[in-house]
Amino acid sequence: MPSTILAAFDDSPQATAALRHALSTYDDASIRVLYVNDPRQWAGSDGIDGIFSAEKAFERSQEAANEIIAAATEIAAEYDVEITTAIEVGTVAETIITYAEDHDIDHVVLGSHGRRGFRRFLLGSVAQRVVRRSPGSVTVIRERTPTAE
Template identity: 40%
Template sequence: MGTHVLVPIDGSPHSWAAFDHAVSNHDGATITTVHVVDPMEGVYSDYGGGGYYDAQTHDRAVERGKALGEQARDRADDAGSLETTALETAVETGPTARTILEFAAENDVDHIVMGSHGRSGVARVLLGSVAETVARRAPVPVTIVR
């Protein structure tokens, strides 16, 4: 069985750089893209402690994830790598870093290649870093592309 590489994609230039890196450096592997939908996508608050859930908003986020998977397939095809590399796509819902780590563990991933926005200082502390969390907790090698 060949190498299985996981590439989280969110549509940002950084995630596409990671995808392109994986495609060009893991010829012959199975590459799986995963788009993680925030479980709060579609939840709105009235600031009074209540709130409501709009399922259509969540569904649109899932559809966007599927569209990103198709864009990945087109990019890989344009690079001519689909002849030797298997490309799979997935859309998952959950907290981003945890969902990436769980997906990797449950799907026998050998390597994770992901983009980083390169935030530092206060921005990283306030916003967190998905790439950093994945790199620290992953049971497999992680390549972070900027």
């Protein structure tokens, strides 16, 4: 039975490199791409007349999430690979781990850090938590996006 690979994707250079790694390395596997829409990132959204609107912030974040997933689909098309995509709302590391558990993921591939403000300098606190708690093996990609093959 082919394995199921989860590529956590946020459109950062590291996540793009991780997705490209998964697509080029696991050619006989089922590839799932997950974007986590983290509510903690919505707080900076401007609202109507300067007033924060959770509903508007969520709508904007979902639009951005759909664009990010579309980018992942375009990258997969470069490799002629069909992927399964998902957008989940939650904190990033915990959502990746829960998704991996709930979907019988055999292997997780993710970037060493994504684009999460100052947290990106902590050698990917998200990556560290996923490595420690993932139900399966994890590959962490550190390099920048390679060119398409």
